[in-house]
Amino acid sequence: MDFRHLGRSGLIVSRLSYGNWLTRGGPGGEEAEHACVHAALDAGITTFDTADVYADTRAEESLGRALKGERREGLEILTKVFAPTGPGRNDLGLSRKHIRESIDLSLRRLGMEYVDVYQAHRYDPATPLEETMEALADVVHSGKAHYIGVCEWSPDQLRRGHALARELRVPLISDQVQYSALWRVPETGVTSVCAELGVGQIAWSPLAQGVLTGKYPPGGGPWPAGSRATAVNDGSELLSCWLNDEVLSRVERLRPLAAEAGLPLARLALAWVLHQPQVSTAVLGASRPAQITENAGAAGVRLDDDLVAAVNAVLDPVVTRTAPEPAGPVDPDWRLA
Template structure:
């Protein structure tokens, strides 16, 4: 395994991290979570990501239970706040009240004394950014979180937040967590340059496009019965990718991967990690074998010719518009 600093911070995370979105506490049982976390540790992964909103806390509980047997200093743990956790008007967003209350709730569900990276899961246009940043800074001063971060914020929102932090002498944000894969590349235009300028590293989710970039979904064929795409409870996540031109593109990428002697998932992860602004790529896994295959991506160095060939293939899906 290789490790990178998260932005300009001194915190080092494995280039491949293990996430729990739509996996632990929902589709997979605790036994699977335990097995995957164990496989992650065995393969050098030290970074684990979850969120309070994942199945209304069940994702955090499953992750916390799986990590319980490991020394707290041996891993980096992140979770998030923003989405509704109740029906009340203050049970959502990035107000000081919601942040403080949800941090306490997350600590209890995770069964830990502190959170390494605490993310603002989305931008809250109904709360002053200064209020949000001051709350995060206070949590850091209290030792309940070590670093603060954001997820899916625009370049303008990141710029505003970093400016306020500098003006008020608050502890800086160290990470942004956006979606990033071969099909969804919006961060390359503005988010990556702005983040690098401000010392913010990207910890990206969905680098395998919800499993589409493993090659399991074929154009013109029915969805595999045991796949995430066939699961009606999560099907909305990957509907965007079930377009003929996208799936045909995946087959071309798969052929390229075979020529290189690697799997498509390894090619896709190595492509994401090619960018120095990316600190880690989060994978989801329900089986240890998936982790064992994906971590090998850190050993793959893509040549300029290979990168050019990938760009040629991806030209066929230029203008891809995801469903959200």
């Protein structure tokens, strides 16, 4: 496993990290989840990403149990706050109340005294940014987190948040973004701001929900049993824009490039993400330990510029560069409805 600093901070993370968004609550239950966590550890992965909302708060509990007995100082644990974790109007968002309560609940579920990076899972238009950043600073100053990060913030939101973090003397070191050879939205502004500010990018869905593994052949299915395309979960809807012949036939055209490089298709796709200079770590999910073991090899792959250019040329007609307008509320008072 290779390692890199997270942005310009002193925190070192494994180039591939393990995330338990969709892996918790699968058909194998907690036993399968724990097997995947231990496969990640065996592969040299030390960075683990979760969130309070995953699996209705059970993902943090499962991850904490899987890591029990491991040397805490040898791990980097990341979790998040924002999404609803209860029925009340204050059980979501980035208010001081929700942040202060959520960090304590997350630590209790994880069975840990602190997390390494506490991330704002999305931007909250209903709360003044100053309130959010002051509450996150309190989390760091109280010793419950070492650093703070954000997820899917716009360039302007990231700039303003980073400036406030500096005023409050807390390190905002990461931005978690959806990023893959098919989803290039961060390149339209976020990546350059991260580079300017010294913020490291944590890439989620680096395999485009499995599309870049080649498991979904063109022709309209049927899709592999047990795959995310057939599951009813939070990940299936992300696949909808890619499960068409135009995209899938382009992915098939990557196979000769991967074969020439001596790589499985999934490793090529992961190595493509890790080739991007602003990406500090890419988050892997898995339903089976073998997937972790196989894909972890991408951390040591070095792609030459010609191969990267060839991948880009094949996929260019089907790459997503502009995110669709958010379906969620934009009214600052949306929680009062």
